[in-house]
Amino acid sequence: MTNFLDDYLYFGSNTEAPEIMRKWSALVALSSCAARRFWLDRNIYTLYPNIYVLLVGEPGTMKSTVMDTMHNFVAEVGEIPICADRLSKEALLQNMSAKNSESIKEFKYNGEDHTYNINVICADEWSNFIGIDPVGMIEFFTTVYGKSKYVVKTKHTGNDLIYGPCFPLIGGMTPSTTDGLFKQNIISGGFTRRAFMVFSHPSKNWVAHPNIGDDQQAAWDRCVKRGRYISTEL
16 A cells, blocks of 8 residues: 555656655645644644745756646645735735635534634745745744734734634745845744755756656545545545
8 A cells, every 4th residue: 555655756756856855845735735634732832734845956956846746736636725926925814814715724623613724835936925025924934833823913904813824835946045035034043943945956867758657647646535535534
């Protein structure tokens, strides 16, 4: 019997995308399905499978291909909102706190109702995604990580509560962009303690004609089936 990670990695094995990047994107894919339906009680805090991953590599490292695959996976699983390629923090919060927002998910556990609010971030160019207000966006993702609720204060409509904010996140950056963000203190401190920076050189395993065989497609189908089960039933 195969497991999710084995199947996910096997599906993309006939490409030039580095395995380490594909492996971390698989973990973000799992995080997107698990959201806050799973947790580990650590007595003084609760640990959720919500991870931030930034893929770092020179152009040609296939970062976009890796993220496109993860994006396609989440879309095929269905009913998991994926954030726009670029938007302001205010727009993101407004969408999530709307009364009938598709980001709001509910489930029962031991007879109790649980609510969480999810948006998957899949940003080919991380610096572009946070570009409208980079400092504000980084501070937001740092602050919201692990919170049970987040209060949105609006000028005209009072306060809105986002229960169980969850942002499985994967983004791409070049080493020079990463260096620039660090030097400007945009990425630093609390955010770097919450994010995994995954670096890889371009693969030397050149594949002139990538293809997906029947067995690889079957592995993908198993991943999607498992993702739907995790996100709705398990």
